[in-house]
Amino acid sequence: MRGRVLCMLSYSWSGTCGSRSSTLPNRDQTWSSRQSYGDQKKKKKNSPAPAQETPAIAIAIAIAMALASSTSLCSPPLPCPRLRRRYSAAAPTVTASATTQRSDENIVIVGAGVAGLATALALRRLGVGAAVLEQGATLRAGGTSLTLFKNGWHVLDAIGVADELRAKYLRIQGMRMRSPAAGGRDLREFSFEEEAPGQEVRAVERRVLLETLASKLPPGTISFSSKLNSIAEQGPDGTLLELEDGRQILSKIVIGCDGVNSPIARWMGFSEPRYVGHMAFRGLAEYADGQPFEPKVNYIYGRGVRAGFVPVSPTKVYWFICFNRQDPGPKITDPAVLKSEALDLVRGWPSDLLAVMHSTPEGAVVRTPLVDRWLWPGRAPSASRGGRVVLVGDAWHPMTPNLGQGACCALEDAVVLARRLAPAASGGTNSIEAAMRAYEAERWSRVFPLTARAGLVGTLVQWENPAVCAVRDGVVIPRLVRLGPFLEHTNFECDLIEPTPQSPCP
């Protein structure tokens, strides 16, 4: 059975990127004229997503994937020889400031999140300048932390910021799994050193990650309070971006790093991300006098609810709860309500988890519906459009956080795109369109299986059925899970990008 499932999936993933633009809506449609596109979206909502059409298979796959050994479907791509090329430096190409009413740019990156800043920095180190537009008045100050695995660290090494972050955040040594149904006792404990040698896991504060990336860009690169309002093709001249405050920017290349609700992806014909039926609470606990925990990821599995916590630094501990809910319901903004709702979900659970949650300032708790979008071959639009617009990170492939890979993959995208684009954008022989297509081909085979795997693992670990949970707690976790093969998706090689003399990074 497992072999059959693996074959089926291998088959579906062997598709090429060739004909994927067929489902695009009218390409002349601008984002500002979205009315008819909005109607299309409503119709699409009524037809179930492919992942929902085959629940039995999905469940079987989830088991196969979760237990996958070295033959894992999601075994990572081999280091691509093309990634090893070194490109000559080129002069920065930014030509005008975005503060004028109408300006021209060579490259505009929309969104100063992980993807946008990492892309800007990787391009910068390759000698190519880009302007970054961010809707917020500052970098995202909220948010809790992101657990980054070795693939994320390899990218941070490549763009020269890893050591600065390593100095602030603890290296996680292993993983502990428990169940409240089993009286909170350990189901399994893993050591990364023994089970997955070479793995590097650290949780970093999102705010600090963003600030560190931004600090390496030339002053003025990021234009804050610059919300993209509409986007329209302007033929060979490029793409016209109109901001909320009326400014217009004509850009030869637009890189959409505008996150999970990306307006650029919508304009390119992507469907809305799909709510997967569970939500997450996250928080960051503070211990001014030092936190007391071993550097381990702690997971606690209940029925339809799971929680965990990870020491981040000597004074901070990140925690999360994932819980099933038919629909996300109204947004809750009251911090006290958020915290008490979170505590209600895990009443009676192990006391260390509850202590971490109680040590969390009220404003440091967030609740997020979990969504994803599977890039089915032949159904999903292309990640680039006409050699002028391309998507990176969540804007292209939102995935559930069950593998802790969304930001790691956004970082991977950033270096792959920068290495493809930099030579073309600095007047090399390859066309920009070819560079974007090569990026998409290389990344699609990585991000589509990962998105699927993350979604299916979520289905598995969120099960409520008592019998299934008993098998999970009694057999699957204690006897079958193997950490090394399970983490094979974190294999990603990436050479350093040395800054060019023309683009020294602070």
Ligand SMILES: Cc1cc2nc3c(=O)[nH]c(=O)nc-3n(C[C@H](O)[C@H](O)[C@H](O)COP(=O)(O)OP(=O)(O)OC[C@H]3O[C@@H](n4cnc5c(N)ncnc54)[C@H](O)[C@@H]3O)c2cc1C
């Ligand atoms: C509960 C949860 C836990 C997670 N945990 C992990 C984890 O442990 N490890 C991991 O690797 N990943 C994790 N992720 C995933 C991770 O958060 C995302 O994959 C990552 O933030 C994607 O980065 P991004 O830059 O693509 O998007 P974002 O971080 O969302 O950045 C998008 C940026 O674009 C800006 N923007 C949006 N619209 C506009 C506009 N119109 N004009 C201008 N700017 C705009 C936004 O303000 C924002 O700054 C988690 C996600 C969730 C939901």
